[in-house]
Each structure stands twice: as structure tokens, then as C-alpha cells.
Amino acid sequence: MFLGASAGSVALAGAAHAASKAGASKGGAPFPKDFAWGVATAAYQVEGAAAEDGKGPSVWDVFSKKKGAIFDGNTADVACDHYHLYKQDIALMKALGVKSYRFSVSWPRVLPDGVGASNPKGLDFYSRLLDELHKNGIEPFCTIFHWDYPQALYKKGGWLNRDSAEWFAEYTTLLADKFSDRVQIWATQNEPQCFIGLGLLDGVNAPGDKLKYSEYLTAAHNAMRAHAKAVQVLRARAKDAKATKVGYVVAAQIAQPLTDKAEDVDAARAAIFAVGRHEWNNSWWMDPVLLGKYPEDGVAVAGKDMPKFKPTDLDEMKQPLDYLGLNIYKADNYKRGVDGKPEQVPVPPGYPRAGSDWEPITPGCMYWGPRFFFDRYKLPLSITENGLATRDQVCLDGKIHDPQRIDYMHRYLLELARAIKDGVPVTGYYAWSLLDNFEWADGYKQRFGLVYVDFQNQKRVPKDSFDWYKKVIASGGRSLQEKVAFPVTQVTPL
Numbered sequence: 001m002f003l004g005a006s007a008g009s010v011a012l013a014g015a016a017h018a019a020s021k022a023g024a025s026k027g028g029a030p031f032p033k034d035f036a037w038g039v040a041t042a043a044y045q046v047e048g049a050a051a052e053d054g055k056g057p058s059v060w061d062v063f064s065k066k067k068g069a070i071f072d073g074n075t076a077d078v079a080c081d082h083y084h085l086y087k088q089d090i091a092l093m094k095a096l097g098v099k100s101y102r103f104s105v106s107w108p109r110v111l112p113d114g115v116g117a118s119n120p121k122g123l124d125f126y127s128r129l130l131d132e133l134h135k136n137g138i139e140p141f142c143t144i145f146h147w148d149y150p151q152a153l154y155k156k157g158g159w160l161n162r163d164s165a166e167w168f169a170e171y172t173t174l175l176a177d178k179f180s181d182r183v184q185i186w187a188t189q190n191e192p193q194c195f196i197g198l199g200l201l202d203g204v205n206a207p208g209d210k211l212k213y214s215e216y217l218t219a220a221h222n223a224m225r226a227h228a229k230a231v232q233v234l235r236a237r238a239k240d241a242k243a244t245k246v247g248y249v250v251a252a253q254i255a256q257p258l259t260d261k262a263e264d265v266d267a268a269r270a271a272i273f274a275v276g277r278h279e280w281n282n283s284w285w286m287d288p289v290l291l292g293k294y295p296e297d298g299v300a301v302a303g304k305d306m307p308k309f310k311p312t313d314l315d316e317m318k319q320p321l322d323y324l325g326l327n328i329y330k331a332d333n334y335k336r337g338v339d340g341k342p343e344q345v346p347v348p349p350g351y352p353r354a355g356s357d358w359e360p361i362t363p364g365c366m367y368w369g370p371r372f373f374f375d376r377y378k379l380p381l382s383i384t385e386n387g388l389a390t391r392d393q394v395c396l397d398g399k400i401h402d403p404q405r406i407d408y409m410h411r412y413l414l415e416l417a418r419a420i421k422d423g424v425p426v427t428g429y430y431a432w433s434l435l436d437n438f439e440w441a442d443g444y445k446q447r448f449g450l451v452y453v454d455f456q457n458q459k460r461v462p463k464d465s466f467d468w469y470k471k472v473i474a475s476g477g478r479s480l481q482e483k484v485a486f487p488v489t490q491v492t493p494l
């Protein structure tokens, strides 16, 4: 049976296990003192102002206008209007008590054509944003690229063009020169699996292409080369090179053992690094960047589609990093099969799920993921995203009660605490997301925010989970040991 199923009332994979172990520890959760409790967003999902102040179009601006591309024909032309309301949003972060804010820069807002002339008004927006964050004692964490690729560069071949790595280096140079006086934590790219896999192979994300497999792998190769060039740029140009932390953020695909038995743990460990399909896979996207080689099983699967590249590429791709960013939402369960190979075990019928159907609630991913990744790559980890989409609504009392999100975060954070306790170095946790926002092809259907956004009038209302997370942050994670009584009705004064 699933971990935890036998221990109590709730059959959530990994959950009861966490509660029993973490709950047993006296003195509270083992989060380090300087732990970066944070929230995350991405430029295209919150900013709006899609064609304002000289911003150039991104592939998402074009894709979202295509009939049938986005749920209900939604667009991010306005999104959360964060471009204009950023001060209000930073006030919310301050009220929440976060130590750090992970945001991304819109490449075509600062470089409308992707390269060449920069846009002073676009740069000014991020400059004001950074100043406001510092004024409020919030550490900025800048993701250089979170999917909104300049349309002008896409027209020149995008990631298929070998020059794309140099374009990315030019863009990074601009950010380093303008902002490294105020930003010390950087991520080069967010979830390359998605902007290459979903965007260029499956065609469900912008730009909506369905490339040949060989082309898709070439685009992936160039994206990883671009990452490495950006790391080199930051090392060379950041104002305070010593204090600068550079990382890479992946859509971590977690395999967790079905039971605590060593044979199932081994099965999950083998599964998490095996390459079946290249898109939804860890090693293909991390081994070149962190170990300087493509995984052998992946090369075998690619066969004749394997990209041809310069022999020096792999050495260049492997640039020393300060941390690995993991976006963790869910796990698949594995056990040792009768043939000795890892066997995936689907969740039982009716198993708890997020509003977004791809997310079964599997708290154990927050233990096993960090543990397996640390064992293989030996880098400090940051949980750069974690969160739950629910169908939130304003209740008759004017509040947004989201017990599912609270329960989800509670279980996941207990598992993270357990990983830290077992020696995995984790530097921070960024809840996805501060605000309900534009969830890509799902438009505004999925609400991931700790703050509810009424997209008709841009009114923000903190949800119950906002107050709950506030308490977690204020107590340095100790409140995770307390029982939760639902609903949480305390209202945060702004």
C-alpha cells in the first residue's frame, strides 16, 4: 500500500509518514535560520502591459491570440497588471513576511528585438521593482528566462539557431550590468523541459510548434548551451562576484518509493534518473549542465536523432553552479517489479488531486526529490516552486477559504523538513504563487495564488493560506508542528 495508508485516516503518499516522523521531533522543524521563505511569480504570468512602454512581443503574446490555444481564449495582455500594481504586490509580500521574492524579467520588455537596442522604460520598471523590494527588506531572486521568448528571435530560428546561446548571453549581460548591484540570486532558465518540450515538440505551449525529434533535441542542446553562457556572463560581470549565487531551475520529475523497503527506494532512485522520453526527464536536462555529459540511456533512446555538436560543447555546458532549483509539485510511485526493474504504480482511483489534473497530492516528493537530487549532483538545493491549484471563490463572508492548499503545503513542508533533518541542504522554499495568475494554456482557470485576484477589477484578497503561510514563516517553520483547525478565518490587515 501507499506510504502512510496503513498509518491512519488519510491515504496520501508519503504524508502520514512525514507527520509521524517530523511530528515526533521536539523543538520544531529544522529549517536553517537564514532559510529563504519566499514566493514566486513569472513576468508573463503577472505583469500584463503586454505592449506598453516599448515592450516587444514574445512568442506567448502571439500564441495566446491563436484560436483554441488558451482556455476560453484568455490572454495575458493585462494578467495581474503587476506592471502597474507592483507596489501593492510588494506590500502584500511584506505583510506575508517573505524573506525573498522570485520573479522573472521579460526579455522582450528590456530588449524588444531580443538583441540590440535596449528599452529604457522596460529596464526602469525592473529597477523600480528592485528598489521597492529592497526598501521592504525582501531579497530579490531573478529568473532570467521564464518562457516569454522574444518573437523577433523566434523568427530567426529561436532555440534551433546555434546563435541563440549568444543572444541569451547578450541579454544576460544587460541584466548583469543593470541589476547585479541589487540582485545576488540568479536563475538562468526556468523549466527548460517546458519551454522546449511543451513549446517546440508537443505544441501546447508557445510558440506551438511540433518539431521533428532531432530538431527538438537540437533546440534542447542550444538551450543548455545558453544556460552555460549566462553563468559565465554572471561570473564575469556581476558587481559582487563572491556574493552572487547562480543556479538552474528544472521541472523536477520525482519518483518516490511505494514503501520504505530498500528495494523500492532503489527502484525509485533508478526511475528518477532513467531516460524514457526526453521531455519529462531529469538526467537529460541536468547531466550535461551539472556533469558535462548526456546520460547514456538517453543517447541510446535518441539514436539517430541525437544532435551533432562540437566536441567542446559539453565541457562548456558544465559551469559550476551554486545551487540547483527544483520546482516540485508531485511524484510518481515506484516499486521493485517482479523482473527486478522499477515498476510504476498508479495512484488508486479517487486519489486526491489538484484542480490542475496533472497534480496528484503526493507529499513524499518533497522528501525523496531533494534527497535523490542531492545524492546525484551534490549541490545545495532551493525549492524554487511548489503549490496547488484549487477552484477558489470568494465566499459569502467575503473571504477565500482554501483548506486544500493549506493542507497540501503543510504536508509538503513537513516532508521538506524531514529531508533537511536527514542532511539534505535546502536553502529556500518559494510558494507558487503569490497571486492567482495566467496559467499558460490553462489561462485563468487554475488559481495557484496565496492571494486571490479578481481579474475583472484587479482586486487582491489574501486567502486563508496566506495567513497560514505567514505564521509558518514567522515561526521559522515551527508552527508546522501544530494541528490546524479549519477554516482559518483570521484576516490579515494590509
Ligand code: NOJ
Residues within 6 Å of the ligand: 042, 045, 190, 191, 327, 385, 432, 439, 440, 448
Ligand atoms: C511551473 C512553471 O514554472 C510555472 O510557470 C507554472 O505556473 C507552475 N509550474 C504551475 O503549473
